[in-house]
Amino acid sequence: MTTSNPACSLPSMLRPGPPNSDAGCSITAIATTTDVERSPIRSSAAPPLPIWALSATARLHRDRQLNERADQVIVNEYQPGQGISAHVDCVPCFGPEVAAISLGSAYTMDFLDPDTRVRIPVRLEAGSLIVMTGPSRYRWRHAIAPRKSDMTPRGRVTRGRRVSVTFRTVLG
Ligand SMILES: O=C(O)CCC(=O)C(=O)O
DSSP, X not given: OOXXXXXXXXXXXHSSSSOOGGGTOOEXXXXXXXXXXXXXXXXXXXXXXXXXXXXXXXXXXXXXXXXXXXXXXXXXEEOTTOOEEEEOOOTTTBOSOEXXXXXXXXXXXXXXXXXXXXXXXXXXXXXXXXXXXXXXXXXXXXXXXXXXEEEETTEEEEOOOEEEEEEEOBOO
């Protein structure tokens, strides 16, 4: 999310209910591979990050989760049944580290090898941080299947609302 609108504070965005996109917060519920790969990124066009996002990027850097300090933050909201298509985040647009914090309901993210079609499910628990670097950033595609439950080692688990906060560094 790239906005300085105070209505776009993280707490307001995490409140249950419809996305407050009318408040100027950019919440992406779903995105397609095409959206992700073709989206034009111009860092000069983006307003400053809100305070909560600045403190999150600072902490990720200070705690050495990210080598570079992220300068782009997006918030995605998923209602049960929604997902995100398999994609690699735009290579010429973003740096070598992509991190995401998961909030709300746990969801399974699939990592897909483009050649062998091997699929590795990764459970994204509430409060967890995932950092994609190297092959997980550049080779494997990641996706969230649009379904209402996930099969886990503990059986089928119904999905609730999930909000993810993704941190990237804009190139150029
Ligand atoms: O929701 C997530 O954790 C990942 C989001 C994502 O892959 C993206 O916005 O490109």
